[in-house]
Amino acid sequence: MGRSRIILATLLLGLAPLAVASAGCNGKSHGQAAGDAAVRPSGGSLTPEEAAQVLVKVGTKTITLGEYAATLEQMDQFDRLRYxxxxxxxxxxxxxxxxxxxxxEAAAKGYDKDPAADRDRRAIVREAFLARARKGSPSPNEVPEAEVRTYYEAHRADYRDPERRRASVIVxxxxxxxxALLDGARKASAAEWGExxxxxxxxxxxxxxxxxDLAGDVGMVSPPGDPRGENPRIPAxxxxxxxxxxxxGDVHAKPVVSGGKAYLVRLTQKAxxxxxxxxxxxxxxxxxxxQDKMQAKESELLASLRAQYPVQIDEAALAAVKVELDAGKRN
Structure with a gap:
């Protein structure tokens, strides 16, 4: 199987780095050979003879143990446990x-010559190259505890959850x-409010x-000004x-006017x-x-490539591009 197909398999399957040895492969079907093989730390653990061993034939093509291991080896580390x-x-x-x-079949029908297929190929190669750049980044469990604690202490405000309240409204x-409805609403039980x-x-x-008792519920929201608990169903x-x-259980003492309507507001829950x-x-x-460490590796790679291959954008040409909507989609 060619290199481009290995890349395609890697990215379409969304896999993680493992590698497989050929121990116990002899005398088994191709599926058993790959499935029952012992996990090795990397494809480099295979001998040349092992890497060349044919796992399966597909028409005139073959998939070798080395290609299988390479597919596993190129996967993103966060999916490592899947296999x-x-x-x-x-x-x-x-x-x-x-x-x-x-x-x-796609090659036989000429689909690989289509411009869209070439764009897809470039996207696949891009992702494979970035995956290689990310290689060596620590998994979440490998980040030193001291570093995690330092981040926690520096961002404690991010881990303070504000008070949240649930509202029920009559619009x-x-x-x-x-x-005219306020006095009755303020005296109502939860069930009477719902009615x-x-x-x-x-x-x-x-x-x-x-x-x-859930009629009129519009969900929870954090205090005014706190962006972490906004709720589009609750006007400011x-x-x-x-x-x-x-x-x-109390109802606000006055009607609340917003967006041309009036609201009676009941507090139904508080956290x-x-x-x-x-x-x-x-x-x-x-x-x-x-994730930050992986992104830093990607950014470092892209910065070095921009230095190596200068990028020039024709802003005037870009500004001339117009996005036209289908007539049926214009509302």
Missing amino acids: QSPERRKELLQEMIQIELLAE LRDEASAR LVRKKSLDPSAKNNVPV EVRAALFAIGNV DARERSFAEAERTIRIKLA
Whole structure:
């Protein structure tokens, strides 16, 4: 199987670096040979004779043990655990066979000469090259704990979750209508509030088939000004009123006007602010730092390539490009 097909198999399958030895391959079917092979640290562990061993023939083409190991070796490290079992490694070989079959038929029909296919080929090569540049980056578990703790201490504010509140609303056509309903709404139990929502609210979701005590629910939101807990279903004015309510179950003392409508706002749930401990945040930080290290390797490579191959953009030509929508899609 050619180098381009190995790259294609690697990227289409989204795999991770493992390599496979040929121990126990003799006397077994090709699928068993690959699936039952022991995992080795890298394809370099194979002898030339092992690497040349044919695992499977596809028409006039062959897939060797060395090509199989190379496919595994080029995979992204975050998917490494996917191919630890013999059964999954058999699946990989079957997927490579399918790709070879499709590649043969595509070439026979001339699809490989299509400009779109050439663009896809370039994208595949790009991803393979970047994967090679990322090689050697630590996995999340390999990031030193001291580095993780340093990041946590420097970004503790990111791990302080603000108070969050859940709102239920009755949407009315104007402030006068809202005032007429306000006293009854403030005295209502949760179930009675739900019935008012179903009878009076102009919000289409008020008629949803949900338990009566959930009628009018528009979700949770963080305090005004905090971007981490925004909710598009809760207008800014309603959000401010929600955080002015004293107790869960209370209704705001006045109607809230927003966007040409009036809202009666009820506080139905409150989650207190809390700070996540290092133990709670550690895994998230490890993943972020590992991804940052991979991206740094990519950026370093691209910067060196730009220095080697100067890039010049014709801004005037770019500005002349217009994006036309299909007539049927213009609204």
